[in-house]
Structures are given as structure tokens and as C-alpha cells.
Amino acid sequence: MDSTELDALETQLNSCHDCPLRDGCQSPVGWFGNPHSPIMFVGEGPGGVEDDYGCPLIGPSGQLLDKALWSTNMTRDLVLTTNVVKCRPKGNRTPTIEEGRFCAERWLDKEIEIIKPKVIVALGSVALHYLGKPDDKITRTRGTWFKTKQGIDCIATFHPSYLLRLAGHDQVTAKWHVFYDLEKARAKVLESLPDYKFCSDKPLNLFELFKKRS
Numbered sequence: 499m500d501s502t503e504l505d506a507l508e509t510q511l512n513s514c515h516d517c518p519l520r521d522g523c524q525s526p527v528g529w530f531g532n533p534h535s536p537i538m539f540v541g542e543g544p545g546g547v548e549d550d551y552g553c554p555l556i557g558p559s560g561q562l563l564d565k566a567l568w569s570t571n572m573t574r575d576l577v578l579t580t581n582v583v584k585c586r587p588k589g590n591r592t593p594t595i596e597e598g599r600f601c602a603e604r605w606l607d608k609e610i611e612i613i614k615p616k617v618i619v620a621l622g623s624v625a626l627h628y629l630g631k632p633d634d635k636i637t638r639t640r641g642t643w644f645k646t647k648q649g650i651d652c653i654a655t656f657h658p659s660y661l662l663r664l665a666g667h668d669q670v671t672a673k674w675h676v677f678y679d680l681e682k683a684r685a686k687v688l689e690s691l692p693d694y695k696f697c698s699d700k701p702l703n704l705f706e707l708f709k710k711r712s
């Protein structure tokens with residue numbers, strides 16, 4: 499991983515005005531975590547809290563993701579988290595396929611090229627569709643392996659915001675699915691990097707690192 503290249507990419511991202519999503523947000527939100535991480539988690543796009551703090555997956559979805567990671571011995575500082583789109587769609591709507599492609603071909607593809615993760619975890623259907631399975635349903639495809647166009651092993655799991663919308667038994671079942679998907683992803687990394695340390699002593703409090711920008 500060439501950190502100069504990644505820093506240069508971040509500088510370019512911060513001045514991107516290439517699509518209308520940029521006008522509806524405070525500024526693009528890039529990636530967070532260990533740029534040397536062999537595992538990359540790809541969400542959908544920033545929500546309101548992410549736009550406020552400039553960090554991906556720091557709001558309610560991110561807090562739940564952190565719990566899921568902790569349950570599988572991973573912490574946010576030792577993995578890499580990012581999104582398909584970098585600017586919050588107005589009103590927190592789901593980005594369209596075209597918006598996802600337009601943004602990800604500019605940024606996410608380059609992140610993947612520079613970071614070269616061994617494994618990618620697609621969080622939810624926007625990431626699943628962009629990363630290689632445009633016609634698949636997350637409910638059918640989650641937990642199964644496919645290759646991204648870069649030839650990287652990818653597994654999809656439910657997006658944390660989907661878990662937050664569920665209740666009762668459905669929520670418990672879906673959380674277990676996520677747990678097993680994350681375990682699979684971790685195990686796949688260990689096949690080629692048996693000594694990789696995924697976990698710090700305690701979960702990271704992202705709100706201690708990022709301050710509200712507005």
C-alpha cells in the first residue's frame with residue numbers, strides 16, 4: 499500500500515465537485531481505518547451523522563457495525579471502512595445505481611487499487627450491486643463468495659441499518675447471519691495472513707477522534 503498515493507487520492511476527493519450529490523452535502527466523506535488492512539468494509543454512503551463528522555459509518559449504523567466487529571474480534575482501527583458513494587444523498591435517500599457507479603469508479607475503485615485488500619465485505623445491496631452482483635438480492639447472496647472485477651474475494655452481508663429496522667426474532671436471526679458472515683470474512687483473511695491482528699484492546703470511540711464540522 500502506497501500511503502502517498504492514498505493521501506493524494508484523499509486530497510482529490512475532498513475537492514471533488516463532479517456530480518450533483520456534492521451540492522447537497524457538507525463535504526465528501528472518505529475512508530477510515532488501517533490503510534494496510536487486508537479487509538475492507540464497503541457501506542452505501544454517508545448519512546447525516548457521517549456528513550457532520552466527516553467519518554464513514556460513525557452514526558447509528560456504524561455503532562452497530564462496531565458491535566458486530568467487536569463480537570468477531572475486530573476493531574475499526576485495524577480494518578478499513580468506506581462507502582460506495584462519498585457524498586450524502588439529500589434526505590438520506592438510497593443512492594441510485596448510476597450515482598453509485600459514477601462515484602465509485604472515481605474513488606472506491608482507486609481505493610481498492612491502492613489498498614489491495616484480500617477480502618471485501620459488502621454491507622447491504624448498494625455495495626453488493628456495485629461490487630459485482632448487480633442483479634442479486636442481498637437476502638439470497640449474503641454469506642456467499644464472489645470475485646469483484648479486481649479479482650478480490652468479496653462476501654456480502656446485511657447493512658447495519660437494515661438490522662436496525664428489524665425487530666424481535668427477525669432482528670436476532672439477521673444479526674446471527676451477520677455474525678457468521680463476518681466470521682467467514684475474517685477466516686478467509688487468515689488463510690493468507692495467519693498472523694493478522696484484527697483487534698485492539700477495546701473498541702474505538704470514533705467520537706473521540708472526529709469533531710462535528712458544522
Ligand code: URA
Pocket residue numbers: 540541542543544545548553554555556557559560581621659
Ligand atoms: N451507512 C453507510 O452505508 N455508510 C455510512 O457511512 C453511514 C451509513
